[in-house]
Amino acid sequence: MNKLNRNYLNMPLYRAENERRSVENTLALLNKLRKNPVVGYVIFALILTVTQILSSAGLVNSSFVYAIGSTLIFCVVSLGFCLLLGYSALASLGTAGFIGIGAYCTYYCLAEWGLTIGVAFIMSIVIALIVGAIVGYISLRIEGIYLAIVTLGISQIIKEVLAALVDTIKIKGSQITLFGIDSLKLKTESIFYIIVGMMLLLMIITHNIMNSPTGRAMLAMKNSTSAAQAFGISLMKYRLLAFMISIIYAAIAGMLFMLYNRYVSNSSSTLFTLSTSLNILGAVIIGGMKSIWGTVAGTFIIYGIDKMFLQDIEFFRENPTLITLFCGILVVVVIMFYPGGLAQLLMEVKYKVEAFIRKKKEGKYGKDLG
Amino acid sequence: MPIASYLQILIGVIPSMCAGILATFAVTLIFKTSYTTNFAQGVISAIGAYVAVELTLVYGLPLWAVAFVGVIVAFIVGVAIDVLIFRNGRYVNALGKQIITMGLISIFIGLIPFVFKVAQFESVPVLPFIHLTQGITVGDVFIQYNTIISLVVTVVLLVAVFILLQKSKWGLSVRATASNEIVAGMMGINTKVITAVSWGIAGSFGAVAATLYIGNVTLSSGYIMTTTQINAFLAGILGGFATFYGPIFGAVIIYMLNVLIGCICIHVPVLSNWKPAIVYFIVMLLVLWKPHGLFGKKMVKKV
Known part of the structure; x- marks a missing residue:
């Protein structure tokens, strides 16, 4: 009787305890997920994917989604530039040239030599890295401030050399092959998914770099070169690393651009000119230099709004x-009066709102003494 | 006759070399007084040229008269940039200053189509001071009058400015400000005025360069001076920003390298597409050999 009774009494308690624990665990997991920034990136990518699916179903204007895709390509460049400018305090004006290298490599691999996207991807990165290593090694050796000058020159040379090779680069849809899939089925839509996937991957990689010893070394270098050196951080190594990363991103973006647009005319397009480099710089600065979300938002302000909405007006x-x-104007104003950019603005708004809510609650229930 | 064709190439480079030298001096002046690389130099110069071309083509005034107006406008733009932006952003670091000048490029490029009717033209004609087919023939070499004008204007301006730098009170103030702004201020030099005037002079030199330059190339966009500006910066690095004359020699070396490669290209036509790349590559090698520039000295950073 006693035993039975105990069993009868204990079982539900035990179960309740178990249930409580499982709920707690789930909550803890959710909380952990909420705090993990990668989840945010995945959700962002999912939203973009859904937009494309809706567009395929005919619910969203396809030119709108195309504009998003084009903007995302520039987001990739901006992410790399964010590491360079925000974390290493180096300003480069050579972005456009390296986008050009990526685009031309893709053109040669796919249209001229009939290779796959994978080979084009590796080729673009390797060639951009070789050029970048030479440029970076020489220009970073002089002084940080000269990097912008030298890269400006390099970008101009790359543009001219590429124009000398061939002026108009064009890929046919049938020339794009991925994992041996029937090439004609790879439409613009599937390229959009590749762009979103690449974007997600690079966002996570960038996040990890920023929070790794490498990122901290770069940040230390940005704040004080002398102090960083005193801690045994090799300036050349990390500057070159940041420069290389930004170049890889630019080359990848060039590749994506070529896959998505399939046509660039060097002489008439502004893609490989100084204006692209300046726009990317502007995007990163408006976004707040150090934040991934800020950079994405900045790119959407500069490229996205124009392509998505203003083109209709x-x-x-x-x-x-x-x-x-x-x-x-935004760049000058942000640098002069608001160096934190959009990221800081959002943060301040968040604090203000939180403070406002707290005040309201206090007004209602009295001050929280606990 | 190869020697004549070599000389012809040399003569052909002179107009752009003059523009390059003036731009180099402007960039150096700003670098030394404001401690920043002015990326907007090219577009400020282009504004000067736009004013001149606008007045010539739209209002029908003679170019030689309105060129001065362009120069004055560029002077005002330069002073305005310093007074409105750099004076208020004194606590912006070196990188921030660089980025501000990059932002200024975007601002001016955006403004040009709204301000100038010429920017809406399908094509703008080349506007030399004296028609390009007119000139003198020395031996087998043809020299345009326009080239001679470019050369004379550049040499006169440079000689004047270097004499002023060395002999005048203004030059002494500029040199003092360049070496140390705070100490110069303590010695009673109005560094604000010196910096503002330096911006103005840089702007007007740029405008002169651009006005000479559009005698050979059409004024197609605000980016027209980009190549000249890149050469000017590289000249600064090559010659070393430590002195005023170093960058000028750097500019001469870069343009002479162009001539040299151009002469080689006559015999090896394959190279002609790679001409700018080769020139930049040689400059890079020189910089690798002398990181502080050919005429530069190592600047000791005091902590």
Whole structure:
């Protein structure tokens, strides 16, 4: 009787305890997930994927999604530039040139030599790295401030050399093969998924670099070169590393651009000119230099809004330089008065809202003494 | 006759070399007084050229008269940049200053189509001071009058400015500000005015360069001076920003390298596509050999 009774009494308690624990565990897991930034990136990628699926179903304007895809390509460049500028305090004006290298490698691999995307991917990165290593080694040896000058020159040379090779690069849809899949089925939509996947991967990699000893070394170097050296951080090594990473990102973006747009004319397009490098710089600065989300938001301000919404308005289509003007003003204002950029702005708004809510609660229930 | 064709190449480079030298001096002046590399130099110069071309083509005034207006406008733009932006952003670090000048490029490029009617033209004609087919023939070499004008203007301006730098009170103030702004201020030099005027002079030199330059190339966009500006910066690195004359020699060396490669290209036509790449590559090697520039000295950083 006693035993039975105990069993009868204990079982539900035991179960309740178990249940409570499992709920707690789930909550803890959710909380952990909520705090893990990677989840945010995955959700971002999922939203983008859903947008494309909706567009395929005919629910979202396809040109709108195309604009998002084009903007995401520049987001990839900005992420690399964010590491370079925000974490190592190096400003490069050679971004456009390295995008060009990626685009041309892809063109040669796919259209001229009939290779797969994978080979094009590796080729673009390797060639960009070789050029970048030479440029970086020489220019970083002089002084940090000269990097912008030398890369500006290099970008110009790359553009001219590429134009000398062939002016118009064009890929046919049938020339794009991935894992041996029937090439004609790989439409623009599937390239969009590749872009989103690449974006997600690079966001996670960037996040990990930023929070690794490498990222901290770069940050130390940014704040004080002398102090960083005193801690045994090799300036050359980390500067070159940051430069190389930004170059790889730019080359990848060039490849994605080529896959997505399939056509660039060197002489008439502004893609490989100084304006692209300046726009990327602007995007990173407006975003707040150090934050991944800020960088993405900055890129959407500079490239996205224009492509997604303003192209539908007559006035903006007729005055395409207006967005350049707007971008320039934002850059100057942000640098002079608000160095934290968009990321800092959002953070401050968040604190203000939280403080406001706390105040409201206090007004209602009295001050929380606990 | 190869020697004549070599000389012809040399003569052909002179107009852009003059523009390059003036731009180099402008960049050096700003580098020394404001401690930043002014990336907007090219676009400020282009504004000067736009003013001149606008007044010539739209209002029908003679180019030689309105060139001065362009120069004055560029002077005002330069001073305005210093007074409105750099004076207020004094606590912006070196990188921030560089980025501000990059932002200025975007601002001016965005503004040009709104301000100038010329920017809407399908094509802008080349505007030399004297028609390009006019000139003198020395032996087998043809020299355009326009080239001679470029050369004379550049040499006169440079000689004047170097004499001023060495002999005048203004030059002494500039040199003092360049070597140490705070100490110069303590000695009673109004460094604010010196810096502002330096920006103005840099702007007007740029405008002169651009006005000479559009005698050979059409004014297609605000980016027209980009190549010249890149050469100017590289000249600064090559010659070393430590002195005023170093960058000028650097510019001459870069353009002479262009001539040299151009002469080689006559015999090896394959190279002609790679001409700029080869020139930059040689400059890079020289910089690798002398990281502080050919005429530079190592600047000791005091902590």
